[in-house]
Amino acid sequence: MAMPPIAALEIGTSRTLVCVGEVGQGDRMRILGYGQSETRGVRKGQIIDVGQARVGVETALKQAESMSGVDVWQVLLAVTGGHIQSKSNPGIITIRDGVVRAEEKEEVKEIASDIPLDRDRQALHTLKQSYTLDDDRPGIAEPEGIRCNMMTLNMLAIHGLKNRIDSALDVAKSVKVEVTDVAFAGLCASLSTLSEEQKQRGVVVLDLGGGTTSYIAFANGIPVTAGCLAVGGDHITNDIALAFNLTLTRAEEMKRKEGCAVVEADAANQRITLVQESTERDERQISRRMLSTVINARVDETFRVLRKMLTSERVLPNLGAGVVLTGGGAYLRKIKDQAQHVFGLPCEIGLPVNVDGLEADQPAAFATATGLLMYGQMSYEDTSLFAPLRKFFKRMSK
Amino acid sequence: MSDEQSKLLLLAVGGGGGRLAATVRALYQGEMRVLCMDTDALANREVQRDADIPCVLFGARRLAGNGTGGNPALGLEAFNDDAALLEGHLANVRTAVILTCLGGGTGTGATPEIANMLNGKGIATLCIATHPFTFEGPERWNAASRMHMQLEDSVDALMDVNLDDLFDEAGAQTAAQANDAANALLASGVTLLWRLVTRPGFVCADPERLNGLIARGGNVRFASAVATGHDRVAQLMESLRNNRLLRGRETLGKANAILVGILGGDDLRLAEIGDTMKALRAYCNADCHVEMGTVLDPAFDGRIELVVFAFENWKIPGALEPPVADPLLIPNKPGKRAKKPASKLSHGATGRGKFHNVEPTIWEDDDLDVPTYHRRGIRLER
Numbered sequence: 001m002a003m004p005p006i007a008a009l010e011i012g013t014s015r016t017l018v019c020v021g022e023v024g025q026g027d028r029m030r031i032l033g034y035g036q037s038e039t040r041g042v043r044k045g046q047i048i049d050v051g052q053a054r055v056g057v058e059t060a061l062k063q064a065e066s067m068s069g070v071d072v073w074q075v076l077l078a079v080t081g082g083h084i085q086s087k088s089n090p091g092i093i094t095i096r097d098g099v100v101r102a103e104e105k106e107e108v109k110e111i112a113s114d115i116p117l118d119r120d121r122q123a124l125h126t127l128k129q130s131y132t133l134d135d136d137r138p139g140i141a142e143p144e145g146i147r148c149n150m151m152t153l154n155m156l157a158i159h160g161l162k163n164r165i166d167s168a169l170d171v172a173k174s175v176k177v178e179v180t181d182v183a184f185a186g187l188c189a190s191l192s193t194l195s196e197e198q199k200q201r202g203v204v205v206l207d208l209g210g211g212t213t214s215y216i217a218f219a220n221g222i223p224v225t226a227g228c229l230a231v232g233g234d235h236i237t238n239d240i241a242l243a244f245n246l247t248l249t250r251a252e253e254m255k256r257k258e259g260c261a262v263v264e265a266d267a268a269n270q271r272i273t274l275v276q277e278s279t280e281r282d283e284r285q286i287s288r289r290m291l292s293t294v295i296n297a298r299v300d301e302t303f304r305v306l307r308k309m310l311t312s313e314r315v316l317p318n319l320g321a322g323v324v325l326t327g328g329g330a331y332l333r334k335i336k337d338q339a340q341h342v343f344g345l346p347c348e349i350g351l352p353v354n355v356d357g358l359e360a361d362q363p364a365a366f367a368t369a370t371g372l373l374m375y376g377q378m379s380y381e382d383t384s385l386f387a388p389l390r391k392f393f394k395r396m397s398k
Numbered sequence: 399m400s401d402e403q404s405k406l407l408l409l410a411v412g413g414g415g416g417r418l419a420a421t422v423r424a425l426y427q428g429e430m431r432v433l434c435m436d437t438d439a440l441a442n443r444e445v446q447r448d449a450d451i452p453c454v455l456f457g458a459r460r461l462a463g464n465g466t467g468g469n470p471a472l473g474l475e476a477f478n479d480d481a482a483l484l485e486g487h488l489a490n491v492r493t494a495v496i497l498t499c500l501g502g503g504t505g506t507g508a509t510p511e512i513a514n515m516l517n518g519k520g521i522a523t524l525c526i527a528t529h530p531f532t533f534e535g536p537e538r539w540n541a542a543s544r545m546h547m548q549l550e551d552s553v554d555a556l557m558d559v560n561l562d563d564l565f566d567e568a569g570a571q572t573a574a575q576a577n578d579a580a581n582a583l584l585a586s587g588v589t590l591l592w593r594l595v596t597r598p599g600f601v602c603a604d605p606e607r608l609n610g611l612i613a614r615g616g617n618v619r620f621a622s623a624v625a626t627g628h629d630r631v632a633q634l635m636e637s638l639r640n641n642r643l644l645r646g647r648e649t650l651g652k653a654n655a656i657l658v659g660i661l662g663g664d665d666l667r668l669a670e671i672g673d674t675m676k677a678l679r680a681y682c683n684a685d686c687h688v689e690m691g692t693v694l695d696p697a698f699d700g701r702i703e704l705v706v707f708a709f710e711n712w713k714i715p716g717a718l719e720p721p722v723a724d725p726l727l728i729p730n731k732p733g734k735r736a737k738k739p740a741s742k743l744s745h746g747a748t749g750r751g752k753f754h755n756v757e758p759t760i761w762e763d764d765d766l767d768v769p770t771y772h773r774r775g776i777r778l779e780r
Binding site: 043044046048082229230231234235237238239241242243248290293294297298300301305307308311314316317318319320342343344345346 | 541546753
């Protein structure tokens with residue numbers, strides 16, 4: 001039975017996006033349509049006003065339905081926020097006959113997946129890392145048939161605060177759509193932008209959103225850490241607004257049109273003329289160098305904080321394929337240069353791959369939504385049509 | 399060895415660091431507290447035999463003394479296995495100068511963790527790390543770059559020497575010769591530093607002064623110059639201007655602090671010291687902190703050697719007090735790295751703006767919702 005069209009909902013801090021897609025030729029995801037709307041009632045990835053956030057979802061949903069010709073009544077939901085963390089948990093078993101069997105793999109997986117979390121936290125994903133045999137053979141991808149006495153499997157749990165996740169669910173429910181599964185935005189971005197080769201060589205994807213920067217790192221093909229820093233493009237806008245006494249709308253416009261993540265030498269004597277507002281008597285100008293200085297300070301700091309997070313997780317030395325920047329923030333001019341400077345690693349902009357029909361000016365801004373569709377596709381193929389639903393209810397009932 | 403001298407430790411990490419330390423030891427004839435740490439037993443034996451330097455082999459259970467094969471992850475694990483071995487060598491140490499060559503396995507992997515351990519014991523750390531030649535390939539270069547970032551976070555002061563920058567000094571030689579020339583140049587800098595703080599002179603720069611400088615952190619560049627005959631001061635300045643490591647005026651102009659050593663024989667004239675310092679100060683900012691010392695040694699008769707260490711992003715004493723408080727603003731905290739002094743001019747609005755009613759994003763006691771330019775004390779010219 002062919003997989004029916006699926007819809008992805010991303011309630012971002014500055015933009016709500018609904019993407020509808022179906023599996024096309026060669027298992028590639030084909031985008032049938034999308035809708036997007038300005039978000040209100042969300043700060044740093046957290047819902048602070050369900051009513052306002054709902055308006056954005058309704059608008060985006062209508063647009064997506066109209067463009068795709070699909071009635072959307074079920075969605076997959078991407079969540080993010082500073083509360084998202086990851087934790088690696090080991091499961092250990094003794095091998096009964098001295099050779100690893102399939103059922104022992106299942107057994108150790110079950111033990112490792114039972115990750116102790118605080119009562120207020122909920123696991124979003126439990127991702128398989130690698131097996132260690134007899135304590136001295138780490139990094140085994142497939143242990144079946146190998147002789148050993150003891151087997152350890154590490155699972156990476158990506159988890160978040162239950163009430164924050166529930167708030168996002170509440171918004172979706174308020175527009176009468178059913179949420180079939182919830183996924184971490186950073187994981188989704190990695191699904192749509194990274195190749196297997198990059199994951200093998202070691203890579204971190206930074207999803208530069210409006211209110212948050214989600215990340216997930218891979219080394220030797222396995223996920224090693226994930227999380228989210230509650231700092232995003234909105235912070236740049238806020239800094240500009242406060243630095244130059246501008247409204248947030250004007251600051252956002254200034255960032256998009258004139259913003260640059262590095263301070264360029266030729267910016268020294270350039271002035272930017274602001275569009276005169278009706279309440280202003282005189283034309284205003286600001287220094288391009290100062291604008292870049294304000295933006296550079298924020299971007300530099302954000303990358304340094306992320307670098308320190310990755311360093312403390314001992315991930316940084318294993319990122320041979322470098323850093324992939326994606327999300328709307330990746331379109332800030334020269335942000336790649338600044339990332340290269342801070343991380344000392346090759347950086348690139350991550351665009352959704354294996355996706356057809358996405359006609360958008362800034363495709364990296366669709367990385368999470370398209371990745372969420374791929375996540376839905378994988379869940380569907382993994383088990384059956386109702387598996388995501390079952391998984392979802394199972395998690396909710398924990 | 400005097401009490402003062404024993405407070406200063408030269409710590410070499412990995413094969414490259416060990417070779418550098420051996421060269422320093424050959425150049426410096428006096429007593430010196432020095433230790434080499436490596437995962438390669440053979441390399442340790444060579445350093446011990448050639449330079450009579452005590453060596454610690456770490457990670458022996460994991461690597462059996464065969465080294466890391468260029469894998470930094472193994473270097474890190476090896477050190478974590480045997481961190482206790484280093485602890486026994488740290489009694490009375492106040493300042494450590496770490497020598498390491500980035501791009502390989504042991505030095506690249508273990509040095510940041512070693513620096514963290516030293517910092518945890520209150521030992522001020524200056525790390526002299528070399529970045530590999532470009533011809534050594536992108537893998538080594540990238541590994542070095544990655545670890546450079548970690549080192550910045552781990553050590554107090556970091557001198558990252560790009561070996562490509564030494565090519566002028568090394569000349570058009572073979573790769574091995576270029577490596578030796580680079581080693582000799584760096585070792586001479588370290589030797590001059592040791593002489594400066596451990597030998598009596600007209601003006602003394604003792605180990606405690608060096609400790610004070612290093613503990614305030616920053617990125618360090620160094621240069622040395624030699625002059626003989628007439629117009630020795632003019633020769634020294636000309637040599638400094640053309641020095642690729644120091645990048646002449648550019649570096650001195652940006653430095654918050656410099657340490658100057660003038661080493662001469664009995665013929666060193668007071669006027670020469672004065673003229674040298676005057677010429678150097680002319681390159682620096684008016685508020686640059688200057689520490690200087692002289693070494694008078696008959697072995698230097700007929701010549702003057704000048705060594706300059708320039709510290710960028712050095713914490714200026716008194717600059718770390720909290721700025722004028724905004725009730726919503728969390729004040730700057732003294733960090734490992736320098737933060738610029740609070741400006742006397744306007745920082746613009748200093749509140750949290752659109753984030754005033756949401757849970758703050760706190761990182762290492764900083765409220766990241768407050769504009770970065772404000773927390774970094776960046777002066778805005780509107």
